[in-house]
Amino acid sequence: MKITNICCIGAGYVGGPTMAIIALKCPHIKVTVVDLNEKRIAAWNDADVNNIPIYEPGLSAVVAEARGRNLFFSTDVDKAIDEADMIFISVNTPTKMYGVGKGMAADLKYIELCARQIARVAKDDKIVVEKSTLPVRTASAIKDILNHTGNGVQFQILSNPEFLAEGTAVEDLFAPDRVLIGGDSTLEGKKAIQQLVDIYTNWVSKDRILTTNVWSSELSKLTANAFLAQRVSSINALSELCEKTGADVNEVAKAIGMDSRIGSKFLKASVGFGGSCFQKDILNLVYIAKSYGLDEVADYWEQVIIMNDHQKRRFAKNIIKTLYNTVSGKKIAFLGWAFKKDTNDTRESAAIYVANDLLSEQANISVYDPKVSFDQIQMDLNYLETRSPEENANGVQVVASVYETCKNSHAIAVLTEWDEFKTYDWQKIYDSMLKPAFLFDGRNLLNKSELERIGFVYKAIGS
Numbered sequence: 001m002k003i004t005n006i007c008c009i010g011a012g013y014v015g016g017p018t019m020a021i022i023a024l025k026c027p028h029i030k031v032t033v034v035d036l037n038e039k040r041i042a043a044w045n046d047a048d049v050n051n052i053p054i055y056e057p058g059l060s061a062v063v064a065e066a067r068g069r070n071l072f073f074s075t076d077v078d079k080a081i082d083e084a085d086m087i088f089i090s091v092n093t094p095t096k097m098y099g100v101g102k103g104m105a106a107d108l109k110y111i112e113l114c115a116r117q118i119a120r121v122a123k124d125d126k127i128v129v130e131k132s133t134l135p136v137r138t139a140s141a142i143k144d145i146l147n148h149t150g151n152g153v154q155f156q157i158l159s160n161p162e163f164l165a166e167g168t169a170v171e172d173l174f175a176p177d178r179v180l181i182g183g184d185s186t187l188e189g190k191k192a193i194q195q196l197v198d199i200y201t202n203w204v205s206k207d208r209i210l211t212t213n214v215w216s217s218e219l220s221k222l223t224a225n226a227f228l229a230q231r232v233s234s235i236n237a238l239s240e241l242c243e244k245t246g247a248d249v250n251e252v253a254k255a256i257g258m259d260s261r262i263g264s265k266f267l268k269a270s271v272g273f274g275g276s277c278f279q280k281d282i283l284n285l286v287y288i289a290k291s292y293g294l295d296e297v298a299d300y301w302e303q304v305i306i307m308n309d310h311q312k313r314r315f316a317k318n319i320i321k322t323l324y325n326t327v328s329g330k331k332i333a334f335l336g337w338a339f340k341k342d343t344n345d346t347r348e349s350a351a352i353y354v355a356n357d358l359l360s361e362q363a364n365i366s367v368y369d370p371k372v373s374f375d376q377i378q379m380d381l382n383y384l385e386t387r388s389p390e391e392n393a394n395g396v397q398v399v400a401s402v403y404e405t406c407k408n409s410h411a412i413a414v415l416t417e418w419d420e421f422k423t424y425d426w427q428k429i430y431d432s433m434l435k436p437a438f439l440f441d442g443r444n445l446l447n448k449s450e451l452e453r454i455g456f457v458y459k460a461i462g463s
């Protein structure tokens with residue numbers, strides 16, 4: 001049986017873009033993306049396609065082509081489940097903030113709610129696809145719920161983790177390094193795997209589609225994120241040593257990256273990684289290892305997080321120390337708030353933690369980010385519960401012009417690697433600042449010699 005109707009539960013950073021691409025590449029399949037969040041669905045349906053809730057280069061054009069043809073966004077979850085042959089679960093799986101596993105384990109309550117809803121609504125056989133990143137062996141819990149509370153219908157559970165990176169989601173989805181599909185080795189399991197393979201082969205070549213058992217697929221996603229984050233923490237650990245020894249981390253990164261066994265990607269020293277995935281997925285891996293009594297394995301991976309926290313704190317400390325050990329009442333300009341360029345996602349962004357440390361020292365922070373609003377910045381700071389919302393609102397301003405943001409500031413901190421930052425009139429910015437004018441480049445983005453020539457005291461990471 002060919003799949004003709006897909007439903008995806010969760011219209012977020014993964015559900016929205018992945019389903020938009022499937023719909024674009026498979027015009028014969030009806031794709032409905034559902035979410036409980038009415039505001040988010042309304043934004044996906046906004047007549048002006050530039051107002052869709054997720055900013056990704058190229059995404060609005062994809063949505064413009066497929067939306068209303070075979071791509072639909074809705075809050076009617078039951079109806080979409082009922083009509084679908086295949087249901088993707090793409091809901092959030094944040095770190096659990098209560099009870100057993102607090103601060104480490106993945107909170108699977110949204111996943112379980114989806115499974116229960118599918119069990120309640122489904123009247124015919126369905127393939128359920130885990131798109132969310134899940135702890136290894138989650139599929140057995142989903143299967144249990146579906147088989148015990150269902151209406152006697154048959155479910156096949158597949159794991160199909162998403163490897164897209166925010167900021168390049170559309171590019172990644174058009175040409176993935178690989179598509180991973182895990183399923184049962186039973187006849188029905190193999191059939192279900194093939195049905196999902198048949199969807200991807202509409203635009204992905206067969207040799208890039210990897211099929212495995214469910215547990216390998218689930219664990220591979222956590223492992224991929226752990227390895228990527230580990231590279232960032234590894235180079236960041238060396239950045240501190242470079243600062244002490246006179247070595248330059250960019251030169252070290254280039255020298256080691258040319259070794260084909262190491263490779264050049266993900267070796268940029270920075271203020272630290274952010275985003276919704278790396279931290280939560282490593283913590284989840286650590287928790288799983290601990291729960292099997294594998295303490296050394298857990299400690300090994302936990303160090304990646306410890307290093308990342310250290311790097312963020314170290315960056316804030318360096319600003320305070322350089323500004324003569326006090327930032328109280330001083331204006332510090334932040335360039336960027338998103339966790340990386342080309343996304344409006346701010347979850348776990350390093351900027352939040354650096355701002356938090358500086359606000360605790362009574363700094364005045366002025367932020368410019370091309371895609372992030374004042375409200376989002378306030379929400380991010382309030383979430384930490386370090387100080388009251390009023391105090392956060394008093395301590396942080398957001399100005400639409402970068403030149404206003406930097407004017408009369410003592411220092412600038414670059415927190416996101418937006419390309420436009422490289423194109424500014426840095427002489428004009430320098431002239432408007434208090435002297436000495438400091439520039440802390442948390443992304444090693446700007447041209448050191450050029451900025452030093454203008455007169456900035458330029459501090460990069462790791463040199």
Ligand SMILES: NC(=O)c1ccc[n+]([C@@H]2O[C@H](COP(=O)([O-])OP(=O)(O)OC[C@H]3O[C@@H](n4cnc5c(N)ncnc54)[C@H](O)[C@@H]3O)[C@@H](O)[C@H]2O)c1
Nearest residue numbers: 010011012013014035036037090091092093110132133162
């Ligand atoms: N963001 C990434 O770059 C990325 C990449 C790969 C994998 N992932 C994984 O994909 C999953 C989703 O991540 P995201 O960034 O898209 O999260 P997100 O928070 O942007 O989106 C999740 C959406 O699911 C909705 N939702 C939750 N429970 C629901 C329910 N019962 N019914 C209907 N809707 C419901 C929420 O309202 C939200 O809009 C996570 O497991 C994440 O780890 C994320």
